[in-house]
Amino acid sequence: MEKDFSFLFSGINFNRKKFSSDFARFKVKKNKDGIVEKPSLIENGKNTTEAGTEARVEKKRKRKAIVSDPVEGFNVFKRSKLKAENEIVDRSEEENLLRKKEYHRLLERDNLFRKKHNIHVSGRNIPSPLQKSFAELRSRYNCKSYLLRNLAGLGFEEPTPIQRQAIPVMLSGRECFACAPTGSGKTFAFVCPILMKLQHALKDGVRAVILCPTRELAAQTARECKKLSKGKKFYIKLMTKQLTKSADFSKLPCDILISTPFRVQFAIRNRKLDLSKVEFLVLDESDKLFELGLVEQVDAVVKACSNPSIVRSLFSATLPDAVEELARTIMHDAVRIIIGRKNSASETIKQKLIFVGSEEGKLLALRQSFAESLNPPVLMFVQNKERAKELYDELKYDDVRADVIHADLSEIQRESAVENFRSGKTWVLIATDVVARGMDFKGVNCVINYDFPDSAAAYIHRIGRSGRAGRRGEAITFYTEADVPFLRNVANVMTASGCEVPAWITSLQKKKWRRHRPQRESIATKPEDE
Numbered sequence: 001m002e003k004d005f006s007f008l009f010s011g012i013n014f015n016r017k018k019f020s021s022d023f024a025r026f027k028v029k030k031n032k033d034g035i036v037e038k039p040s041l042i043e044n045g046k047n048t049t050e051a052g053t054e055a056r057v058e059k060k061r062k063r064k065a066i067v068s069d070p071v072e073g074f075n076v077f078k079r080s081k082l083k084a085e086n087e088i089v090d091r092s093e094e095e096n097l098l099r100k101k102e103y104h105r106l107l108e109r110d111n112l113f114r115k116k117h118n119i120h121v122s123g124r125n126i127p128s129p130l131q132k133s134f135a136e137l138r139s140r141y142n143c144k145s146y147l148l149r150n151l152a153g154l155g156f157e158e159p160t161p162i163q164r165q166a167i168p169v170m171l172s173g174r175e176c177f178a179c180a181p182t183g184s185g186k187t188f189a190f191v192c193p194i195l196m197k198l199q200h201a202l203k204d205g206v207r208a209v210i211l212c213p214t215r216e217l218a219a220q221t222a223r224e225c226k227k228l229s230k231g232k233k234f235y236i237k238l239m240t241k242q243l244t245k246s247a248d249f250s251k252l253p254c255d256i257l258i259s260t261p262f263r264v265q266f267a268i269r270n271r272k273l274d275l276s277k278v279e280f281l282v283l284d285e286s287d288k289l290f291e292l293g294l295v296e297q298v299d300a301v302v303k304a305c306s307n308p309s310i311v312r313s314l315f316s317a318t319l320p321d322a323v324e325e326l327a328r329t330i331m332h333d334a335v336r337i338i339i340g341r342k343n344s345a346s347e348t349i350k351q352k353l354i355f356v357g358s359e360e361g362k363l364l365a366l367r368q369s370f371a372e373s374l375n376p377p378v379l380m381f382v383q384n385k386e387r388a389k390e391l392y393d394e395l396k397y398d399d400v401r402a403d404v405i406h407a408d409l410s411e412i413q414r415e416s417a418v419e420n421f422r423s424g425k426t427w428v429l430i431a432t433d434v435v436a437r438g439m440d441f442k443g444v445n446c447v448i449n450y451d452f453p454d455s456a457a458a459y460i461h462r463i464g465r466s467g468r469a470g471r472r473g474e475a476i477t478f479y480t481e482a483d484v485p486f487l488r489n490v491a492n493v494m495t496a497s498g499c500e501v502p503a504w505i506t507s508l509q510k511k512k513w514r515r516h517r518p519q520r521e522s523i524a525t526k527p528e529d530e
């Protein structure tokens, strides 16, 4: 008796029309005598071919309709297709998940590393810091050998924290605000990526501009640039008075131009300088450059650097909120990098406050301290050039090999004062704030604030001339009655960098800092005609 298997398919809508060939194959055939025929191999083959052709047509149709067709019948093709598709979706989801996991693992690793090196960042999609030696610049950014050789030649074993983060940020074409302590290697943090990005010399106009607030700092930065590019031809130009007045930059090859803003603005005005191809603009000591008097000149330079893909960056040891806000108006998608605590002094400097009563007391305290322990080189800051001259006149006959630097001296006199101090010929350099920022006099043992600084920022920069590149340093600040109301601001900087301050000073009323430049009595103890 022929068995009825129809119950197996109950509830399933088998589409006999669509699967007619398959259906025919499995349909029990009877001959005319009613005897059941076994399907022959040939017939089976034929049937298979026919069924195959039909199935292929069907498959094509199904493939087209796979998304829109409602589930219908016993559809093996559709199911396998769906399965394959699901597998692809699963696999790509898995891959996405893995990629996400890997990304988060990387972020975590970077954050741990940053925490260890006191690097604080904010911004979108920040490149990983350099985690190893400078050699990582080769593996990650294909850095040329000359640069690695020069870094090694300078004796640098590994990047400083600001270099670890700022170099990858600038290499990835991102703009940045960077605030790191004095003497922490900010100069190479911007010079290194600029050299890497420019690759080699081109006689195609100025491609990088570095603005510094003083001529001395511009000259020093140009020297550092040349040190780092040794062995590679680059046109690195310091904008001297001579160049400002007479150079025709359309004929003068210049890859990197280093200058004060005034001189660049002067050259632009004379139509001798085209900055439309500049790819990098660095504002070093940016908070100083944003001060009244300089900001207009800086603005002229920023406007002249009209290349839409320019990368601008700001570097300083002090970065007031107001400057950041102002800078944000010109920057795109900038990364903010802070090393340690914002606006703080280097922790390697031992800081001391000494009450000297009056102006007279200062000279006495100074001579006493020199007699007890003069540990040159000593850099001594006064409030203005008149006082610098007066103090020099008082000390020039003492046995301390003193010299002086201020804005009234000629460029050559200033250069020689710096050179003599660097070389050790001068033991005590009396200075105005003209050398308070950025100057890298290696090995300054002591900074004396003969006159109290006019702001917390000025204090941080002045004392930062010692204790550089991890070395120890000392800072002594004299104060008189006139300075007492402003003591708290300096005391805050001192406590933030771990120095002890008498409790009565920290409990003084907080003074909203205005420039503290009191009228001081003359330093001179001798009548003028002497």
Ligand SMILES: Nc1ncnc2c1ncn2[C@@H]1O[C@H](COP(=O)(O)OP(=O)(O)OP(=O)(O)O)[C@@H](O)[C@H]1O
Residues within 6 Å of the ligand: 155, 156, 157, 158, 159, 160, 163, 180, 181, 182, 183, 184, 185, 186, 187, 188, 316, 317, 437, 438, 439, 440, 442, 464, 468, 469
């Ligand atoms: N990776 C490094 N390892 C050791 N020394 C370094 C490294 N990078 C720079 N220096 C040295 O550190 C000193 C200070 O560097 P730099 O003048 O760039 O400091 P800075 O952060 O710009 O200071 P300032 O805020 O006073 O301008 C320099 O003598 C420089 O040669």
